[in-house]
Amino acid sequence: MKIVIVKDYDEMSKAAAELAVSLVQDKPHAVLSFATGSTPLGMYAKLASHHKMGLDFSGIKAFHLDEYIGLSPDDPMSYSYYLDENVFTPLEIPKEHIFVHNSDPEQVEQHAREYDRKIEAEGGIDLQVLGIGENGHIAFLEPADRLPLETGLVELTKDTIEVNSRFFEDEELVPHYAMSLGVRTIFRARKIILLANGVRKHDAIRTLLDNKHLDPRIPASCLQLHADCTLIVDEAAYTGQE
Numbered sequence: 492m493k494i495v496i497v498k499d500y501d502e503m504s505k506a507a508a509e510l511a512v513s514l515v516q517d518k519p520h521a522v523l524s525f526a527t528g529s530t531p532l533g534m535y536a537k538l539a540s541h542h543k544m545g546l547d548f549s550g551i552k553a554f555h556l557d558e559y560i561g562l563s564p565d566d567p568m569s570y571s572y573y574l575d576e577n578v579f580t581p582l583e584i585p586k587e588h589i590f591v592h593n594s595d596p597e598q599v600e601q602h603a604r605e606y607d608r609k610i611e612a613e614g615g616i617d618l619q620v621l622g623i624g625e626n627g628h629i630a631f632l633e634p635a636d637r638l639p640l641e642t643g644l645v646e647l648t649k650d651t652i653e654v655n656s657r658f659f660e661d662e663e664l665v666p667h668y669a670m671s672l673g674v675r676t677i678f679r680a681r682k683i684i685l686l687a688n689g690v691r692k693h694d695a696i697r698t699l700l701d702n703k704h705l706d707p708r709i710p711a712s713c714l715q716l717h718a719d720c721t722l723i724v725d726e727a728a729y730t731g732q733e
């Protein structure tokens with residue numbers, strides 16, 4: 492894993508956006524898969540500025556990394572809503588190029604089977620954007636004894652429910668289940684960027700970088716094996732100092 496340490500959030504967002512921009516310039520029909528959360532918002536805003544300055548995203552294919560089960564796409568807490576607001580609409584990605592998770596609990600199994608196939612049919616993911624959870628999760632792959640290889644239904648840990656409750660009016664409203672890309676699906680991405688900023692992420696980053704094992708209790712540890720994964724981390728997350 493390549494490690495790029497940058498001064499602050501803005502530098503992290505800029506470095507991440509530049510990687511995505513150069514990919515799209517080289518490959519206008521690239522397949523990208525997007526994380527949500529607070530970390531990549533700056534990167535997405537910078538991509539929107541590049542688009543305003545003329546970079547065309549209309550050829551790219553866009554996949555969701557994960558989604559809560561049971562929230563409809565027009566629920567402002569859903570990841571569909573987030574990605575529409577922050578990525579798909581600002582970058583003017585055509586609707587037919589957007590592949591979303593189906594959050595209907597009744598259709599979970601069929602959706603999971605089809606989603607990995609759709610990614611393959613589009614030629615595989617060229618760039619996967621990831622954040623890291625305070626507990627070391629990537630996507631919604633939570634620390635566990637075993638990690639799922641394929642995309643499917645996952646149960647969120649108490650930690651993640653608590654951390655993510657900051658986006659909801661009440662912790663009671665945070666869904667307990669989600670759809671997440673599996674380890675193999677993420678791993679097959681040709682390029683991965685893992686973003687981390689702020690002291691809040693220091694423990695996760697330290698644990699990831701100090702760890703010498705492939706440890707399903709630190710789901711991000713599998714990224715150490717990827718041939719083209721760049722961790723872009725700001726000084727606060729790297730050093731633990733504000």
Ligand code: F6R
Pocket residue numbers: 525526527528529530531556557570621622623624625628629630631
């Ligand atoms: C979100 C996702 C999560 C987040 C992680 C960090 O789609 O997959 O793994 O990347 O929980 O969240 P933030 O960026 O809000 O700290």
